[in-house]
Amino acid sequence: MIYAHILFGLENTLYDADLQLSMAxxxxxxxxxxxxxxxxxxxxxxxxxxxxxxxxVHFPKHFDILVExxxxxxxxxxxxxxxxxxxxxxxxxxxxxxxxQSTLLALRDRGIKLYLITSGPPVKQWQKILSLNLGHIFHxxxxxxxxxxxxxxxxxxxxxxxxxxxxxxxxxxxxxxxxNEINVFKESSIPTVLVxxxxxxxxxxxxxxxxxYVVESLDKILKIV
Amino acid sequence: MIYAHILFGLENTLYDADLQLSMAxxxxxxxxxxxxxxxxxxxxxxxxxxxxxxxxVHFPKHFDILVExxxxxxxxxxxxxxxxxxxxxxxxxxxxxxxxQSTLLALRDRGIKLYLITSGPPVKQWQKILSLNLGHIFHxxxxxxxxxxxxxxxxxxxxxxxxxxxxxxxxxxxxxxxxNEINVFKESSIPTVLVxxxxxxxxxxxxxxxxxYVVESLDKILKIV
Numbered sequence: 001m002i003y004a005h006i007l008f009g010l011e012n013t014l015y016d017a018d019l020q021l022s023m024a025x026x027x028x029x030x031x032x033x034x035x036x037x038x039x040x041x042x043x044x045x046x047x048x049x050x051x052x053x054x055x056x057v058h059f060p061k062h063f064d065i066l067v068e069x070x071x072x073x074x075x076x077x078x079x080x081x082x083x084x085x086x087x088x089x090x091x092x093x094x095x096x097x098x099x100x101q102s103t104l105l106a107l108r109d110r111g112i113k114l115y116l117i118t119s120g121p122p123v124k125q126w127q128k129i130l131s132l133n134l135g136h137i138f139h140x141x142x143x144x145x146x147x148x149x150x151x152x153x154x155x156x157x158x159x160x161x162x163x164x165x166x167x168x169x170x171x172x173x174x175x176x177x178x179x180n181e182i183n184v185f186k187e188s189s190i191p192t193v194l195v196x197x198x199x200x201x202x203x204x205x206x207x208x209x210x211x212x213y214v215v216e217s218l219d220k221i222l223k224i225v
Numbered sequence: 226m227i228y229a230h231i232l233f234g235l236e237n238t239l240y241d242a243d244l245q246l247s248m249a250x251x252x253x254x255x256x257x258x259x260x261x262x263x264x265x266x267x268x269x270x271x272x273x274x275x276x277x278x279x280x281x282v283h284f285p286k287h288f289d290i291l292v293e294x295x296x297x298x299x300x301x302x303x304x305x306x307x308x309x310x311x312x313x314x315x316x317x318x319x320x321x322x323x324x325x326q327s328t329l330l331a332l333r334d335r336g337i338k339l340y341l342i343t344s345g346p347p348v349k350q351w352q353k354i355l356s357l358n359l360g361h362i363f364h365x366x367x368x369x370x371x372x373x374x375x376x377x378x379x380x381x382x383x384x385x386x387x388x389x390x391x392x393x394x395x396x397x398x399x400x401x402x403x404x405n406e407i408n409v410f411k412e413s414s415i416p417t418v419l420v421x422x423x424x425x426x427x428x429x430x431x432x433x434x435x436x437x438y439v440v441e442s443l444d445k446i447l448k449i450v
Contacts, residue, residue, distance in 0.1 A: 035360075076368070077360070080351030126305030135260075135302070143301070 031085035256310035
């Protein structure tokens with residue numbers, strides 16, 4: 001066995017976070033249009049993306065800003081319609097990729113230790129992990145408390161986790177579907193697996209030469225370890 | 226036609242809010258126990274009820290306080306489990322009583338104007354109304370912005386609504402399943418219908434003589450108007 005410890009990213013690695021977010025936003029703007037917002041859904045979607053970029057992904061009042069920016073009178077009804085559609089759609093798409101559970105169990109059966117490493121508000125990240133039904137499958141979960149970004153630990157946090165694990169770095173493999181996450185692992189000289197799927201696939205293409213291994217689906221890592 | 230305008234309460238009138246809240250809290254503490262909280266679910270449920278009473282129903286961190294009060298180390302995992310179970314259970318029980326839609330449509334068909342009057346954070350109240358699929362059925366919705374209590378407008382807010390409606394008070398009927406709501410309507414000299422159902426039925430019993438009419442189910446108001 002070459003790799004006795006595997007660190008997994010969460011978003012775009014274990015589930016399709018890009019698809020989840022874009023579908024949730026699209027259904028939210030459609031629901032808000034049905035309750036009276038002007039403009040077409042493509043334009044509103046683009047405005048919403050812009051607001052998320054400006055205020056950060058964890059800001060709780062994106063829809064309020066959207067309504068305000070359109071010059072529409074404050075309407076709790078329109079905002080509530082957006083929130084509801086967003087939540088319902090998010091839940092529908094918060095499902096692990098179909099090969100996640102079987103791959104993780106197969107790795108555990110081989111005696112490999114499995115870790116999840118992610119960043120965001122801890123309670124929210126745990127809501128994702130528990131909704132995905134992955135709460136018990138990892139030997140440990142490391143969450144960096146951050147409110148500014150989604151996905152990917154900082155270099156310092158990763159260093160801290162590696163210190164806690166206290167094992168030979170060559171026995172650690174890091175698996176992620178996010179380009180920035182792969183880069184953080186690479187900076188810490190950990191062999192990486194880039195999972196090439198999800199909506200961000202093409203931007204990840206650039207990072208292809210940065211990863212030690214590139215796979216099309218998670219179950220392919222069974223042939224690597 | 227005696228009553229041309231009907232004001233409806235929301236909680237315990239159009240859906241069973243007491244049942245929804247108690248089921249959501251019970252499933253939340255059970256999920257938190259499964260993730261490591263000590264004590265049995267009856268004791269935790271009672272502690273949670275006490276915290277809700279102290280901090281108000283709209284306070285966003287009841288579970289954090291519960292974990293703290295138990296002397297358990299802060300755990301985003303345990304809190305996330307509680308939040309998830311609470312939300313899922315709430316959604317399941319956020320359904321109108323079976324006779325609500327048909328009764329409201331029958332009243333509309335008779336040319337009666339239907340109004341909803343409630344209090345709470347407006348976006349949250351609208352989320353309930355839209356989830357219940359009652360967004361389009363009322364001719365107007367009046368929400369008093371309050372963060373301290375659940376259900377029931379203040380006397381001042383009701384007066385304001387009545388001024389806006391600007392109709393003869395004898396042509397208005399108020400329908401509610403909440404004792405405090407019935408009392409507010411009564412103070413404004415509006416004929417009232419107390420709907421005797423839901424978990425708070427027995428405390429409402431006391432208010433029986435206060436209401437102009439008492440019915441066992443919403444569809445019975447078709448015989449009153």
